[in-house]
Amino acid sequence: MAEEYAECLLGNKFHENCPGCKVDQMKRLRRGFPFSELLTVWLIVLCTALPISSLFPFLYFMIGDFNIAKKEEDIGFYAGFVGCSFMLGRTLTSVFWGIVADRYGRKPVILIGTASVVIFNTLFGLSVNFWMAIITRFCLGSFNGLLGPIKAYAMETFRDEYQGLALSAVSTAWGIGLIIGPAMGGFLAQPAKQYPSLFSEDSVFGKFPYFLPCLAISCFALLVTIISLRIPETLHNHKIDDDASSTDESFDTSKVLSHDPESHTVTERNEKSSLLKNWPLISSIIVYCIFSLHDMAYTEIFSLWANSPRKYGGLGYSSADVGSVLAISGFGLLVFQLSLYSYAERLLGPTMVTRISGSLAFILLSTYPLIAKLSGLALTVALNCASVAKNVLGTSAITGLFILQNRAVRQDQRGAANGIAMTAMSLFKAIGPAAAGIIFSWSEKRQDAAFLPGTQMVFFILNVVLALGVVMTFKPFLAQTQH
Template identity: 70%
Template sequence: MAEPCTERLLKKNYYENCPGCKVDQYKELHRGFPIRELVSTWVVVLCTALPISSLFPFLYFMIRDFHIAKREEDIGYYAGYVGSSFMLGRVLTSVFWGIVADRYGRKPVIIMGTITVVIFNTLFGLSVNFWMAVTTRFLLGSLNGLLGPIKAYAGEVFREEYQALGMSAISTAWGMGLIIGPAVGGFLAQPAEKYPNIFSKESLFGRFPYFLPCLCISLFALAVSVATCWLPETLHMHGGKTLPDDLDEGLETGSCNSNINEKTEQIEGTGPTAKENLIKNWPLMSAIIVYCIFSLHDMAYTEIFSLWAVSPRSLGGLSYSTKDVGEVLSISGFGLLVFQFSLYPLVERFIGPTMIMRIAGVLSIPLLASYPFMTFLSGFSLTILLNCASLFKNVFSVSIITTLFILQNRAVEQHQRGAANGISMTAMSLFKAIAPAGGGAIFSWTQKRQDAVFLPGDQMVFFALNVVEAIGVLMTFKPFLAQK
């Protein structure tokens, strides 16, 4: 019998001794519909998305209770600072967490991120002043770096035919978190006032009126933290070095000597693939830039919608309560869930992800332009139109984000996905840090110009959102947006 091929011996040794390769056995054991991977990815992303925007329905009242704003019109400024502190923390640490995920694995970063939500989201609900709120939000953002690694994780744990579904699960969970979070905040904030038969003003939830929604999210994050201990590690490691995606293909070809030397160089970090500069990868960078523009828009919209809905009609708002806002966002969340898991994969298969992104961006512009005129409505007609508008707006936003997740992961190889998503998270977090501060400032400014001739009051703030959306749509076309 002929001596076995050196490459096959290397492959055999690799699979026997590398714990990271258990993910390949995992894929073989779960060759049907990836329901387990789908659920695990979905709950982890939902866990980290919930605290991002859960504060927006009650942030207006929280800032008012801190007595830091001298006038009611100035509340938006301080609300913006609290909202921005979370994303500022992410700006400073996202690349670091991406590098950690590439070196030590996706799983440790995911567990660390969920535990961070448990601790600092709870402390935020117990904030007694403005600076405590800002500090806890900053620490929550800086120590929770799992969104980038979870995108890399999904790109590795799902087989090729389910890649679009995996990325859709991430963007859906993210979008759902940005909708369910405010719904939870709206329903559960100030429980002693809304549900006096259950919570007294002398109880813990009466003394800390914004603690209950934070506590519920933290308890969910605690359960997710325990469950993540059973996640399979998807980073292929051997001797502390990353194994490139195409090693298996080279090992199967039988071209022993030249191919094995080239792959070994890449494993040791000296090959051309290992030295590829992500900054010079234009398909990746163009997708990240477009992602940043749409993220800026989405974060600003999320804050402005809640502030606009709860502000008094005399200042151009709807005079909604936090519970009313929670109801609107709950309906939007249910519709979004149905669309992303049933219709999005079918539409993506027929017209492609890029076309979905462009159509969604274009349709968002007239939809947002209609928001200021809803202040002339009341009762049932206002409820119906506002719920429909909110549902369509969130479906459009999540469809755009799903597309950009897919484009970013296609632009790099596996061994660079953690770092690439870390860069994406850093850039996106910077824009999302600007969004609440800028959105809050613009919102406060527009409330002071109710009698202006050009775009009075809230018309100006939604016009500003549409300008950002239009810029994002234009950047989805060639030559700016490149695809690998």
């Protein structure tokens, strides 16, 4: 094993008071499937992903209730700004949280992130106007910087043979959160209208019709915060180079050990290397940003498209109908990622999985305007099948890029590297909802256009972005770490 070889070179020394060393020892002694660690990572990521897109099924109605849109066709325009405020906040703070994770540890950043969901997501559900909604979402994004550190944590707390599964769990929970969140939003929003026998118009849920889904997510986040108090810290509080130089004078202290989880070979990387000059890292982040832009835009457009009236090319679905579709998609995604993704990644490699997933998603997305022409049972079956397949393919592509990013750097750089990835991704995801809302609103006003009328233009633009991402997975653009 790479760890055994590394330990031999480092004089077989462990620091008694170093949390990272204790985790390394635990990994060496552990046998069997790491179910509890996997579940913990899954819950933490799910907690931070749920509020990101939970608002989309009811955002159309929420903007309408704020009375800020003068025309129904303008609702998508204002919805885009609320949708992007979360990602804008995260864009501005992700590198900061990554640096904090590398300096003070992964655990503090994780705890702050889960606690922020409890506070600011609850306040968002109590929003009484457009600006309160934007500010609470912005604050939620600003303090929710744990996705980068949790990926580093997942790489550091699992043995080599389970690291692919660990990162798959991150992307699976992330993908499911982006699906189950909207499902909860759809089922629980406007409870006084959807479930009048259970909720009164005079109750707090009648006065704040979008509070219940936010409260449910916040309660879950509180539970996850309590669970996170017990997770171990994985960051080493000492320099490996000190040990190396004290036990072997010939060991070059300007370099540190790293290993390839697939080949189990130990290599050396320059300690002073700049992350911005690490092209395998940067190229994978750029491709990740393109796929993330597409996924976020798709998430908002899907709900707006499903909620909008048939006369505008939509499906005329209620928020509960959208919730049903997304719940089925979440279940399908969970089954695939836990049963088939690890096998596909080992067989094809993360780059090929990303490339194939993007290509198949391109073909699938082209059929959406045709699905809108269906009705009844045919529409229900076609839409659910397409939604499951699209989310499986999108999450599989993202998972492959997660693996490439974390293999491109060593442990003491993973927090900052994932922080850079989060900043760049959040910027693109901030653009996604705003651009998607504007384009969707514009498409509804061009129903009689000669070229790609109505929502056909929306899905065409989504496919252009997706095609760009697929092309960028090929050499010479996308590079991988050489060992």
